[in-house]
Amino acid sequence: MNTVVQGNPAAHQPPADVVTEGLQPFLHDVCTTLYAPSLVLSRPAGDIAGGPDGFFHGDRRLLSTLSVRVEGVPVLPVSNTMSSADRTAFRAVLRGVGEHTADPAVTLHRVRSVEPGVLREELEIANAGVKEIRVEVVVGAGSDLASMIDVKSGRTSPALPAELDGDALVWRRDEVTVRLRATSGSPRIDAATGELRFEVALAARQSWSTTLECVVTDDEPLRFPAVARDAVPWSPTALRSADHRMDQFFARSVGDLERLLLADPEHPEDQFLAAGSPWFLTLFGRDSLWAARMLLPLGTELAAGTLRTLARRQGITTDARSDEQPGKILHEVRREGLKLNEGPTLPPVYYGTVDATPLWVILLHDAWRWGLDPEQVRDLLPHAEAALEWLATYGDADGDGLLEYIDVSGLGLANQGWKDSGDSIRWRDGRLAEAPIALCEVQAYGYEAAMGGAALLRAFGRPGAERWEEWAERLKRRFRESFWVEDEAGRYPAVALDAAKRPVDSVTSGFGHLLGTGLLDEEESALLAARLAGPELNSGFGLRTLSTDSTGFNPFGYHIGSIWPHDTAIAVHGLARAGFPAEAASLAGGLVAASTTFEGRLPELFAGHGSAVDSVPAPYPASCRPQAWSAASAVALLQAALGLEADVPAATLRFSPRAAEGIGPLDLTGLRVAGAPLSVRLDAAGRIQVEAPDTLTVHGADRAGDASK
Template sequence: MNTVVQGNPTGHQPPADVVTEGLQPFLHDVCTTLYAPSLVLSRPAGDIAGGPDGFFHGDRRLLSTLSVRVEGVPVLPVSHTLAAADRTAFRAVLRGVGEHTADPAVTLHRVRSLEPGVLREELEIANAGVKDIRVEVVVSAGTDLASMHDVKSGHRVPALPAEVEDGALLWRRDEVAVRLSASAGSPRIDAGAGEFRFEVALAPRTSWRTTLECTVTDDEPQRFPAVARDAVPWSKTGLRSADQRMDQLFARSVGDLERLLLSDPEHPDDQFLAAGSPWFLTLFGRDSLWAARMLLPLGSDLAAGTLRTLARRQGTIVDERTDEQPGKILHEVRREARKLNEGASLPPVYYGTVDATPLWVILLHDAWRWGMDPEQVRDLLPHAEAALEWLATYGDADGDGLLEYVNASGLGLSNQGWKDSGDAIRWRDGTHAEAPIALCEVQAYAYEAAIDGAALLRAFGRPGAERWEEWAERLKRRFRETFWVEDETGRYPAVALDAAKRPVDSVTSGFGHLLGTGLLDEEESALLAARLAGPELNSGFGLRTLSTDSTGFNPFGYHIGSIWPHDTAIAVHGLVRAGFPAEAASLAEGLIAASPAFEGRLPELFAGHGSAVDSVPAPYPASCRPQAWSAASAVTLLTAALGLEADVPEGTLRFSPRAGEGVGPLHLTGLRVAGAPLEVRLDATGQVRVTAPDTLTVHGADRA
C-alpha cells in the first residue's frame, strides 16, 4: 500500500486523536504489526500518534506515542510495506535536503519488527545525492500504560513522566517498567520531552543507522504466552493459482494466523488462535473453535490444542455471575474484567455463549475425521459427554427441545450467539427480539453436535449414541415445526424464536450455517440456497448479515447489514456440502473480489453496500484486522472449491471440485491428513491430482 501525503508542509502526520472522548476509535486506517500477545498500531506513515495507536503487550499499552522527525525539514511519507505480520517497512523523503535536481536525494527508511514484549525500529537516513548534508533527527516517545479497555472506549489516560537510566528513557508505574533505548548514534536525551536527538552528518552515497528497542518488565505473567516461531502447528504452506488475488489472500492469511497463535500456560505445547487484533488477542471459545475447524486441512494439531485448552476450563459449577454451568465451554478469558458500552461488565473468565459448547463437540468429531490421534480423542470424550449433557439440560433450560439463551444476571451479554451485539436479533420491522432467544444457527450446531457426538461414542465403544441420535431427531422435528415462516418469496427459517416462542421473521445470513449440517431436507436446503444467492443477501463482495429488505438494515451495522468474511465462508462450505456449488462459487468469488481492497488481509467485517453500489468494499471503521476466523476463511474457500472431505477412520479422502470453476489451475502444498503431507493440483479442466497417504483411498482425484 502506498500512502502519499499532500498539503502538509511540515511533514508531520495527522494525529490519530480525532475521535471524540468516550467513543470507540476507528481502525480502518491503522497499520498493524503483530506477534501475539504483542502488537503495534500506527499511522500508515509509521508514527504512533495517539487515538488507538500504540505498542501493546498483553492488553496494556506500553508506548502511546513514537514519532520520528527531522528538525526543520518536511518528512513526507511515500510508502509502507507489510513484509510479514510481524514486520513492516516505511519509507519517506526529506524534502529539500541535499537535492540538486527535482529528484529526492535523502530518505528515511523505518523497519519495524516485533517479538513478544519487544518492539524494534531500525532507522536509516540515506543520502543518495551529491552533496554533504547535516540534519538533526528527533525521536519522541511517551506512554500512558493504558489498559486495552481504556483505549477501546476512547478514554484518554494521562501520560507518565519519563526518566533517564543507563542511556535510555524509562517509564514506571506499579509493577510495570517500559524502557526505550537506541543502539547507536550517541543521542542527547531529554526526559522532560521524552526525546532522543541525533546529529547526523552524511557525505554523498552514505547512510546513518540506529535501532530503537522498546522492552517491558512486568511482574504479572501473561495469561496466554506467545508461541515460538519454530513451533507453528502446521507445515509451511504454498498456493500457486491462476488468480493472484487468491494467492495473496492465502499467503497473507496464513502468515497472520501464525502470529495470532497463543499457548496454554498449563500445557505450553497446546496452542490456539487468539480471536483478533487489537481488541481480542486472547482465548475466545467460539472464535478459536471455528478458526481451528476451518484450518483442519492444515493438520489436526491446532484443533487438538484448542480442544484441550478449552476442556481444561470447561464449566463445572453453576455461577450466575460468570454464566458458568457444568459442561459449558467458555466465551472468553481476559486479564481483567471487560466493561461493556451498556454499563455491564464481563468477569475475566466469562461463559456467556450458547454456541461454543456444541461447536467444541463438532470440532472434536471433525478433527478425528482428519486424523487426530485416536488416543487423544479418547482422552477428550468425557468432556464431550459433559458438553452433550449441557445441551440437553442447561442449553435447553425450558425443556422445549431447542437451545436458547438469556442474560440471567443482567451483567453479561444480552445476545450470546456469534451476532452478540445488543441490536443483532430483531424482527423484520426493526423491533428487537426479547429473550430468552433460540437462534436458528444454534439449533443446527446442536443437531450436528448430537449426531457427531453419537458417532464418536459409538466408534469408541461408549454408551449413549442412541440417546443423542434420538435427541437430535426431536430437535429437527421441533425446528421444522416452529422456525419456518413465509413471505412473498417463499418459505424460510426465522432468525430466532423469542421469549414467547414466536418466530422472529428477519431474513439473515444464518441460513448459511444451517446448510450441510443435516438439519434440513433437500427441498429446504434448495430454498435457502436460492435466498443466499439473491441480491438482498449476496452483496457481490460476500454475504450480508441482514437482508436489505429489512427495516433495520444498515450497511455499517455490526450485525445488521455488514459482511463478515467467516460468515460468508461458512455459507460457502455449507452450500457445497448441501449440493449447491454454483451458489457457493458466487459467494466465494465475491469474497475474493473484496480481498485486494484490504491488501489480502480480510478484516473482521466490512460494510454491506455491495458491488452494485461500490467498486470496492468500504471498511467498517472499527473492524479488527487481522482476525482469526476471517483469515482462516481463505482455507475454507479452497477446501470448498476442491470439495475436499477427509474421513481417516473410514480410510477415505474425497474431492468434488464443482465449486472450483475459475479457481484452477492451482497447486496447493502444506496440507496434512492423518499426520502426513497432502499436496493437491487442480487443472483448468477440473481434474484433481493428489499426493496423499497410501493408507487412504482417494475418491474424485488421481494420485500424482
C-alpha cells in the same frame, strides 16, 4: 462474534471541537504489526500518534506515542510495505535536503519488527545526492500504560513521566517497566520531553542508521504466552492458482494466523488462535473453535490444542455472574474485567455464549475424521459427554427440545450467539426480539454436535449414542415445526424464536450456517441456497448479515447489514456440502474480490453496500484486522472449492471440485491428513491429482503419477 462495546465509534482524528471521550476508536486507517501477544498500531506513515495507536503487550499499552522527525525539515511519507505480519517498512523523503534537481535526494527508511514484549525500529537516513548534508533526527516517545479495555472504550489516560536510566528512557507503574533505547548513534536524551536527538552528517552516497528498541518487564504472568516461530502447528504451505488474488489472500492469511497463535500456560505445547487484533488477542471459545475447524486441512495439531485448552477451563459449577455452568465452554478470557459502556463489567473469565459448547463437540468430531490420534480423542470424550449434557439441560432450559439463551444475571451480553451486539436479533420491521432467544444457527450446531457426539461415542465403545441421535432428531422436528415462515418469495427459517416462541421473521446470513449440517432436507436446502444467492443477501463482495429488504438494514451495522468473511466462508462450505456449487462459487468469488481492497488481509467485517453500489467495499471503521476466523476463511474457501472431505476412521478422502470456478488450475501444498502430507493439483479441465497417504482410499481424484484409476 466478539464482545461489543456499545456506542457509536469515533473517528480517529476528529476536529478539535468534537468530543470523542468514551467512544470506541476507529481502526480502518491503522497499520498493524503483530506477534501475539504483542502488536503495534500506528499511522500509515509509521508514527504512533494517539487514539488507538500504541505498542501493546498483554493488553497493556507500553508506548502511546513514538514519532520520528527531522528538525526543521518536512518528512513526507511515500510508502509502507507489510513484508510479514510482524515486520513493516516505511519510507519517506526529506523534502528540500541535499537536492540538486527536482528529484528527492535524502530518504528516511523505518523498518519495524515485533517480537513478544519487544519492539524494534531500524532507522536509516540515506543520502543519494551529491551534496553533504547535516540534519538532526528527533525521536519522541511517551507512555500511559493504559489498559487495552480503556483504549478500546475511548477513555484517555494521562501520560506517565519518563525517567533517564543510563542510555534509556524508562516508564514505570505497578508491576510494569518499559525501556526505550537506541542501540547506536549516541543520542542526547531528554527525559522531560521524552526525546532522543541524533546529530547526523552525511557525505554524498552515505547513510546513517540506528535501531530503537523498546522492551517491557512485567512481573504479572501473561494469561497466554507467545508461540515460538519454530513451533507453528502446521507445515509450510503454498498456493499457486489461476487467481493471483486468491494466492495473495491465502499467503497473507496463513502468515497472519502464525502470528495470532498463543499457548496455554498450563501446557505450552497446546496452542490456539487468538481471536483478533487489537482488541481480542486472547482465548475466545467460539472464535478459536471456528478458526481451528476451518484450518483442519492444515493438520489436527491446532484443533487438538484448542480443544484441550478449552476443556481445561470447561464449566464445573453454576455461577450466574460469569454464566458458568457444568459442561459449558467459555466465551472469553481476559487479563481484567471488560467494562461495557452501558455500565456492567464482564468478569475476566466469562461463559456467556450459547454456541461455543456445541462447536467444541463438532470440532472434536471433525478433528477425529481428519485423523486426530485416537488416544487424544479418547482422552477428550469425558469433556464431550459433559458438553452434550449441557445441551440437554442448561442449553435447553425450558425442555422444549430447542437451544436458547438468556443473560440470567442481567449484567452480561444480551445476545449470546456470534451476532452478540445488542441490536442484532430483530424482526423484519426493525423491532428487537425479546429473550430468551433460540437462534436458527444454534439449532444446526446442536444437531451437528449431537450426531457427531453420537458417532464418537459409538466408535469408542461408550454408551449414549442412541440417546443423542434421538435428541438430535427431536431437535430437527422441533426446528421444522417452529422456525419456518413464509413471505412473497417463499418459505425460509426465521433468524430466531423470541421469548414467546414466535419466529422472528428477518432474513439473515444465518441460512448459511444451516446448510450441510444435516438439519435440512434437500428441498429446504434448495430454498436457502436460492436466498443466499439473491441480491438481498449476496452483496457481490460476500454475504450480508441482514437482508436489504429488512427495516433495520444498515450497511455499516455491526450485525445488521455488514459482511463478515467467516460468515460468508461458512455459507460457501455449507452450499458446497449441500450440493450447490454455483452458489458457493459466486459467494467465494465475491469474498476473494473484496480481499484485494484489504491487500489480502480481510478484516473482521466490512460494509455491506455491495458491488452494485461501490466498486470496492468500504471498511467498517472499528473492525479488527487481522482477525483469526477471517484469515482462516481462505483455507475454508479452498476446501469448499475442492470439495475436500476426510474420513480417516473410514480410510477415505473425497474430492468434488464443482465449486472451483475461477481458481483452477492450482497447486496447493502443505496440507495434512492422518498426520501425513497432502498436496493437491487441479488442472484446467477440473481433474485433481493428489499426493496422499497410502492408507486412505481417494475418491474423485487420481494419485499423482497414476491417472488410470
